[in-house]
Amino acid sequence: MNLTLKVWRQSGPSDSGRMVKYRVEEVSPDMSFLEMLDVLNERLILEGDDPIAFDHDCREGICGMCGMVINGVAHGEQVATTTCQLHMRHFEDGATITIEPWRAAPFPVVKDLVVDRSAFDRIIQAGGFVSVPAGSAPDAHSLPVRKEDADSAFDAATCIGCGACVAACPNGSASLFTAAKITHLSLLPQGQPERLSRAKAMVDQMDAEGFGGCTNTGECTAVCPKGIPLDTIAQMNSDYLKANAK
Amino acid sequence: MAVTGAVMVLFLVGHMLGNLKIFISRDSFNDYATALRTLLEPLAPYRTLLTIVEVVLAVSVVLHIWAAISLSRRAHAARPVKYAAKKSQAGGYATHIMRYGGVTIVLFLVWHLLDLTFGVVNPKGPVSTPADRMIAGFDPSRWWMTLIYLVAVVMVGLHLRHGIWSAFQTLGWANRNRYKALRTGAALVSAVLVIGFLAPPLAITFGVVK
Structure with missing residues (x-):
């Protein structure tokens, strides 16, 4: 060729x-x-x-x-x-x-095609973690998780943080990335204690970094190499609104 | 965007149902207009409820536009260097014309208020009954006016096609099991509103309603 x-x-x-x-x-x-x-x-x-x-x-x-x-x-x-x-x-x-x-x-x-994606790291640092001694992997049946929640959390957890969602979004929004990280933790038992404060901290950091706002165009999920679903953003919005209502 | 948009959609449903009274008779349409003004009487003075609704709507319109402008400004700030080539991967004409469509709708709204609410640009003038203004406004000789309304109402329909399901997503009430229903619902409500709003002007222009 x-x-x-x-x-x-x-x-x-x-x-x-x-x-x-x-x-x-x-x-x-x-x-x-x-x-x-x-x-x-x-x-x-x-x-x-x-x-x-x-x-x-x-x-x-x-x-x-x-x-x-x-x-x-x-x-x-x-x-x-x-x-x-x-x-x-x-x-x-x-x-x-x-x-x-x-x-x-x-x-x-x-340089050339290399961009600095440290902004994603700072979003993670703002709340993309669980403050519990997680230890080694627990026995699968020791902490029951609904099948639907496990599947949705896993779908979100497959995000590799490449930044394609930001690149594709006409608003330059990082909502799909942030939502994937928030959803991944907010659906699992280990993520519950910090669920709302996490959503608030991560979304606020995303905005502070200068990313645009989400207008639900769906361009992000269409290019996502891992097919992160758009409903993670609804999950993020739901947690964020609840965090602000408190 | 979502909350103010929802207020306006609810208003549009009521507005459309009111418009359809013209198919009963001019008097029915005028009586409906009077009823809007005398509702709550004698508990509250003439036009109390209508004024409240007008204020809520005006505030919604302003906040909706403010939200749209700030989203647009953030979007421009977030992408200072444009792509040499950019290809959309998510289909949806409706999604991509939200901003231009919104501007079109605002321009139309100004004209529409001057025409049928205040009667300033209406052939019957400000001192006339609502039904007279409506029927004179869409007179067959003014077919171009009907055409303007047709384009504007279709614009509103496209705006709502994206806007309605999008509001559910923004408020966090959407999920993968609901997307299909939400998108279908949004398209259905938009279609019903477009048909309901276009029926009276088209009927008048084609001489069905006189």
Whole structure:
């Protein structure tokens, strides 16, 4: 496959950045998107150019490090797929592919396609934990959890914190991420004592970071590589309203 | 957004039911308008309840717009650099026109109040009965006015299609088992309101109601 890439290049946080066009030739359809970028980067290094910086770690879709907006869609158009698990066979030979970093004020660009997602860490620090000695995993039947709650909590817990929800949201809202973390804990017995204070602290931190507000467009859940459901946001809103009513 | 929106939806239902009185007769429509003003009499003076409703609605409209503007400002602040390419993945025309649709509805609301409430831009003028203003306003010769109302009411319908289920989500009453019912319900209520609001003007313009 031969491709034309239009990639966002930005040498550092203070650089204004620009789109740069590259030709990539002899791409195997079996390559992942990141491997295709590796091929381009090897060539750029040999030519003495600066390679394109992008985040990546496990390359098996579970760490949440990778992520870029591919042809206007966070992680590309393949549903429930991280960028590292996106394969080149989903693209046409000769296609032009636009690659941009997550765009959000709370996610400043570090370099090229790498953004600083520390804002997510601070949201977690605000309340995404349980203040009980959790110890080792308890026996499965020692603490009864309704099947529906266990399933919903697990769905929410699969969030890998990649930030695609923020990137896709027309409001630049981090509601799906924050809601996933809140729902994960608020449905389980261990999360009950701090349920309302957690929701309040995390939502307030999310707002303080400068993320936008949720207008229920559903763009987040549509691009989420883990398919975090939209009703986590309703759960978050419910807990947050109750916390404020107290 | 959710609470003020809900107030306005409830008002719209009442407003639509009132409008349909024109299908009974001009007198029925006028009597209904009088009844709105004399409700609670003699317990409270003329127009007490109506004035309260008007104040609640005005406050709702202002707060709703204020919330929309602050959401929009936060959204712009949260994404200072736009995407070179952006493709929506969640379908829904209604969702994407909430802000422009809202502006359209406000502009229409101003015209609508000048036309049928105050009668300033109505052919019958301010000193006339509500039924006369309505029937003169949508006279077949003024087909373009009916067209404006048609576009505006459809805009309201699209606004509510997203707005109604969205209010449940915002208030935390939605969940995965309810989404289908909420979305269907929102579409149904929107459709009923659009049909109910368009029936009188269309009937007048096409000469069914004279």
